[in-house]
Amino acid sequence: MVLPIQIDPHGAVPIYLQIVQQVREKIVSGELPEGTLLPPERTLARYLGVNRSTVVHAYRELKRNALVEARVGHGTTVLAPAVAAFEPNGDGPLPWRLLFRQSVRQGSDPLVRDLLEMAGRQDVIPLSVGLPSPELLPLEAMERVGEAVRGRLGPMSLLQCPTEGVPEFREELARWMGQQGIAASADEVLVLSGSQQGLDLAARVFIDPQDIVVMDEPTYFGALEAFRGARARIIAVPSDEEGMVTEVLASVLQRHRPKLIYTLPTYKNPAGNVMSLARRRHLLELAARYQVPILEDDPYSPLRYDGDSIPSLKAMDRDGVVIYLSTFSKILFPGLRLGWLVAPPSVVRQFALVKQGVDLHSDTPGQWLMTEFLREGLLTRHLAEVRRHYARRRDLMHRALQGTAPEGVHWQRPQGGFYVWCRLPPQVERSRLVAAAAEAGVSFLPGWSCYVEDPDDSFIRLNFSFPPEDRIETGVARLMEAVARSSAGFRSMAGRGTGTRPIV
Ligand SMILES: Cc1ncc(COP(=O)(O)O)c(C=O)c1O
Structure with a gap:
């Protein structure tokens, strides 16, 4: 969808606030009803001819005001307007959302819940979660x-x-x-x-x-x-x-x-x-x-x-x-x-x-x-066992990345833990990557969720402990293929990148 808003690039009001005010008006007036999916940040930025960070800032402000929520895998959707704008009329359903505490409405990120749900899906190679291997449980x-x-x-x-x-x-x-x-x-x-x-x-x-x-x-x-x-x-x-x-x-x-x-x-x-x-x-x-x-x-x-x-x-x-x-x-x-x-x-x-x-x-x-x-003393024994397996999985992932990562992808081989942290080259378009990975049946954790204020979306986190050992290479290959296909200039993906449920 395209948001019908007008930006005055020379006005006194900062552009991100112009976006916030106009979207707010449309939400309060009902023109954008609850559940409406707002356009991806990059799409809106392109449409308005502004920097993507301006739209990111505007969406964050809307989220802070509990007017929208950004759910991993669902994009940014409109919430019901705040409680002050609500007139009880006695016949509608109870407006649960408006009654929740402000910090709950503003702050609860469904990321963890989404990740746990993802761990149970059979159709996806899960490189996104942070869990031990089910096969190694004693x-x-x-x-x-x-x-x-x-x-x-x-x-x-x-x-x-x-x-x-x-x-x-x-x-x-x-x-x-x-x-x-x-x-x-x-x-x-x-x-x-x-x-x-x-x-x-x-x-x-x-x-x-x-x-x-x-x-x-x-x-x-x-x-x-x-x-x-x-x-x-x-x-x-x-x-x-x-x-x-x-x-x-x-x-x-x-x-x-x-x-x-x-x-x-x-x-x-x-x-x-x-x-x-x-x-x-x-x-x-x-x-x-x-x-x-x-x-x-x-x-x-x-x-x-x-x-x-x-x-x-x-x-x-x-x-x-x-x-x-x-x-x-x-x-x-x-x-x-x-x-x-x-x-x-x-x-x-x-x-x-x-x-x-x-x-x-x-x-x-x-x-x-x-x-x-x-x-x-069973924990000590168990740890000795899983360390061997996880070290092997870590090496499998490292080698798979060496074999398939497009130029410009960087990572360190970790000495312990569960994760490989990859930096992607700037030409990779994040929204396209999310959609391409979903299509390929592989999940990852987008790095932006790990930052306080200014999300750095050039990183992704990959987990090597949870996916079955024999799926790691395929998972990495699928993801790196998705990375290559999501780079600016890769033509066969043109026009895609929206509409598919992203998998993280
Ligand atoms: C750094 C860190 N702290 C805390 C937790 C939460 O773990 P628990 O399952 O014990 O609540 C996690 C789980 O991912 C974690 O990675």
Whole structure:
């Protein structure tokens, strides 16, 4: 569709605002009813003769005003106008959407939900998700451990437990942390229903609207979502191959007083890189000097395939500034929904009080299961096994990229974790790539979802842990073919690129 709007390039009102105002009027007047698909940014920019970034800015503003939503795979669609514009008339259906909290209407990104849905589709080679391989899950060991737990505890394994977690499980987690170089006692451990809950709780515990959170980008989109939902002001610090550029952080800390620094320094999601030891030291020193806690998100560090092992920030933390977060979702079963946090006991207590309001406690059978699994040393054994497989998959993906990537595509072979972060050449048209990949039956994560403010859409994230080993080469070949076909100048795709449901 073409949006019938007029732009005055010489007017006093900035062009992006002219777009916002006219689209808003059309939404409020009903000319653009709820569910209308707005044209892709590039198409509208071309039609209006403006820069694409102007349209990106306008769409972002419309999204901020809860007038449109951008759903991965669906494009930008019109929402019902805000509650103030709503006149109850008694006969229509309840306007649910208008009743949701403003931050929910504005901030909830369906990306994670869409990705999980994608993982279940048979017709697509999924390079988009961040999950462990289903074929490598230790089902028999779990079965055996489960039986032992049921035999020993009977119904007790199905009853409630303290909000902080099953005490025996906290003990085992503290021991596991010790094996990872982190000295922690059980009362410094809080059991979580996945580490995403830790991010949500951190936002609830620390953030009042407009409080500042610093993150190095690109970053984990689930963290962006959690802190945006709490209406934090997020300040981005860049990162390079050595991780967060701490010199920039230093200048941010001189000018602002953030409540938290969020980072995932080891085998980062999405970029796969590792923060250097020197930068880790500098980050800890800055956090201590400016008294800002660091929230270290560390789901991937046990998945090291080569390269040196680098201690976590928490392991290096002499000043007690790090809150450490991890999970079994990447190294074992994501369906268990079990993660944990390590922090000083007073912080654990506060988190537990807030957790009570959203989740009385985490799943007890899972906690007992994992207690036994850890006690028997089965996690260590399982990790040794999956590391071999994932290293091979990583190499398969790397070689497949070497064999098929068009000129101008760049990536690093990661030393651990789940992801290869690819930079695409500028001539690749993103909307065409999304459509071409969908057509080819392969999915990827677009890099723009991992940025705070100005999305860099020259990157895509590819996952090598989840797709079956024998599908990785085909998946990469399909995607690189789609990349080639989406480059400006590739004629046989001309005129396509809209209308197909994008797959991410
Ligand atoms: C960096 C990071 N943190 C947190 C999570 C959430 O994991 P969980 O399944 O434990 O909630 C993920 C999952 O993708 C992740 O990559």
